[in-house]
Amino acid sequence: MVLGLLLAFTAGSLVSLQNIFNSKVNERAGAWATTTLVLSLGFAASLTLGLIFEGKQMFNFQHMQPWYWFSGVIGVGIVMSLVQGMRLLGPTYAVSIALTSQLGLALLWDSFGWLGLEKVPFTFTKLIGVLAIACGILVFKLSGSRESAKAAKMT
Numbered sequence: 001m002v003l004g005l006l007l008a009f010t011a012g013s014l015v016s017l018q019n020i021f022n023s024k025v026n027e028r029a030g031a032w033a034t035t036t037l038v039l040s041l042g043f044a045a046s047l048t049l050g051l052i053f054e055g056k057q058m059f060n061f062q063h064m065q066p067w068y069w070f071s072g073v074i075g076v077g078i079v080m081s082l083v084q085g086m087r088l089l090g091p092t093y094a095v096s097i098a099l100t101s102q103l104g105l106a107l108l109w110d111s112f113g114w115l116g117l118e119k120v121p122f123t124f125t126k127l128i129g130v131l132a133i134a135c136g137i138l139v140f141k142l143s144g145s146r147e148s149a150k151a152a153k154m155t
C-alpha cells in the first residue's frame with residue numbers, strides 16, 4: 001500500500017514537472033514539435049529501459065486486445081491538449097482540470113467496468129469527492145480572478 005501511494009505521488013509530481021517542461025518547449029517550438037519531441041524521447045527512453053530490465057520478454061504481447069495499441073495515439077491527444085491548455089489557462093488551472101477529469105472518468109470506468117476493468121461499486125461519497133475537487137478548482141480560479149481585478153484597479 002505504501003509503495004503504491006509513493007509511486008502515485010511520484011507520478012503526479014512527474015506529470016506536473018513534464019507539463020512545465022512541455023510548455024517551455026512549446027514556447028520555442030510549437031505544439032506539434034513539442035508533442036513529437038516528448039513522445040519520441042519517451043519512446044527512446046522506454047525502449048532502452050525496457051530492453052535493459054526486461055530484455056526480449058518486453059515484446060511478449062500475447063492475449064492483448066488489438067485496440068489497446070492505440071494508447072500511443074491517445075498520448076498525442078494528451079500532450080497536445082495539456083500543452084495548449086497550459087498556454088491558454090496557465091499551469092495550475094489546466095493541470096487541475098486535467099486531473100479532475102481524469103479522476104471523474106476513472107470513477108465512471110471503474111463503476112461500470114468499462115475497457116475490461118474490474119467493476120468497482122459506485123458510491124455517492126466517491127462522487128462527492130470528485131465534485132469537491134471540482135469546486136476547489138472553481139474557488140481557486142474565482143479567487144485568482146478577483147485578485148487580478150483588484151490589482152488592475154490599483155494600477
